[in-house]
Amino acid sequence: MIGQALDRVDGPAKVAGQATYAYEHWDDGQPLYGFVVGATIGTGRITRIDTARAERSPGVHMVMTHHDTPAQGAPDLSIPFEYWRAFPVLSRADVRHYGEPVALVVAATFEQARAAAPLVDIEYAGEAGSYDFAACRHQAYAPDSLIYGMIPTDTAVGDFDAGFDTAPVRIDERYTTPYEFSQPMEPHACLVEPHGEDLIVHVSSQIVDAARASIASTLQIDPERIHIVTPYVGGGFGSKLRIHHETILAAFAARALNRPVKVALTRQQIFHLTGVRPTSSQRVRLGAERDGRLVAIAHEVTMHTNRHEEYIEPTATTTRSLYAAPHRLTRHRLVPLDLPRGEDVRAPGEAPGLLAVESAMDELAYALEMDPVELRIRNEPELDPERGVPFSDRHLVECLRDGARRFGWESRPAQAASLREGRWMVGYGMAAAIRGHLQAPTKVAVRLQADGTAVVRSDMTDIGTGTYTILTQVAADGLGLPPDRVRVELGRSEFPVSMGSGGSWGATNSCTALHRACEALREKLLATASNDARSALHGLDPAGAAFVDGGVRIGGASETLSEIVARNHPDGVEAEGETLAMTDDPNYQDYALHSYGAHFAEVGVDADTAEIRLRRMLGVFSVGRVLNAKTARSQLIGGMIWGVGAALEEEGAVDPRSGAFVNRDLAQYLVPVHADISEVDAVVLDGFDDKANVLGAKGVGELGICGAGAAVANAVFNATGVRVRDFPITLEKVLPGLPPMDD
């Protein structure tokens, strides 16, 4: 089963509307509805807040402000991942960014709560904030490290300046990337039901254990009192790794009123409250010999952070592994602003970083008059160029060659602005993809029941990626069962603890743990049968046992699993498996573990208007072994489409007076729609990375976006001869560089 394109096992429930999401639960009586009131200034403090009018509004049960909130725990900065830290809400009179919650209105209906929200009367003493990244760039500072001390802020190998200065061909350019947002289909939402001291929390979350810990430490109550339920999550992309205001506010209100309370963020609120991909300015310098071999690479990144809570995208980290060059330098710097805090957005770091580096590689290819595919192949390193360790399983060159062949790269116009089809200027572009493969502690239990069906349990989440389906496949293979005899239950804090969905680690963490759980369960079953005088397998050597078709066979003897279990364990028999933290896995010391890919894009640019149309796109990827051909392809295509958006459309615009994101809805914050995306395909090479895990599989969720935007940007240059380094590439940036209009 592993690897097959099994349809999503949760598909029918979702299509039939039977998959219940956080905001849709209704288990314990009529809930109340909370509506978040956000600050209308960017910096300053609340000097007066009067809730009387809002409280008198029809249906209103309560209005909560910073005067009413209970004592809250402070974030413990020694906890390595912020997702587990306390998340205080309505805890101060001061405002740290536009839209920050200043009150919660709770009413009998959502409409009543929303109607009362503007009746909360607030006076502010505004202060001058810093909202302009470019103007504040000189205030950049070096953070202590990236990702909680695990990754250095800067690296240097050889002597970059000397290497770059003597290189005969040099590229030295600055690229900028805008504010971007995760915007999952399902808004951030939470329903809290109080049951005595306990809270049942239906929350849309990527990591159940983190949600529980964060709520418990904010409310200062025992985590055992909190029961997280999140069987279905309508997308996350990083924005649900941690819980946000809606969850804490729902919990406060539910406890204060002793009623179930629901709070969802509106689409507009999501722009200010659930994290933003930092804007960045990236200087890339490449020095090469005339034959294309790189002598020197430097990637220096400056990005925004909220002044009060640091967030760093590890933007230059994959540059440390991508290409060979003896002289190297990477740097990350932060500019403190009074804007919403950065948070992880799909492929945090690699996505904007590869936009810059893979654009610069394209610029170098033109400077050398060399095929950009060949340039990359020529710079393939033998060992990780900064760490000096071998790669676990690197197939970038195969991705490049296979992609070039499938795409018909040989028909690419070598000269920019040289291919014309009617009013369309046509161009081809390509870029490499790389993403680190991560691993984190995860437990999964599998139970075989007396009826011969298996139940898999973990607090792992399925955020739309296909977790239910791949776990079904792993259990089916591991126990020799047809997939319809496996039931997977996820997203509850009573289940074994996982690291959830994030970092492209969810699939391999949970499937590896389940594979081990199945191994342990097979041993238990064999020992049981072998010791059972009533079993057909009694006394046989279990070494040659095969689990197939719901039974066990040893030589000519066989018995069904349900017979073994029903006779010996009428309540079922269970085993647990686990995946270790990468810090406990020596392969992470001894090897560089990444996934790879190559993107190819063809665009048409209207010669008169500079309208850019994607004509076709192909990604070829190497991710070790694929767990499900269909869900993996969907993940990769989704990432590629996001890359198209990053290249051409996405951009949060900041109001320089208030730090508000002005275009805070999906009509004005543009993302690709069906009409923008023509033919897109993703191909995965056969593979097995034996250093990654026992299944040979690596993460795919974030790889697709890595480099995808650069392939599109490079195609725009190939079509027009116009190089836009300020993303997204909107038509007003291209138009001035186009040749004069035809008569």
Ligand code: MOS
């Ligand atoms: Mo991902 S940005 O770690 O959900």
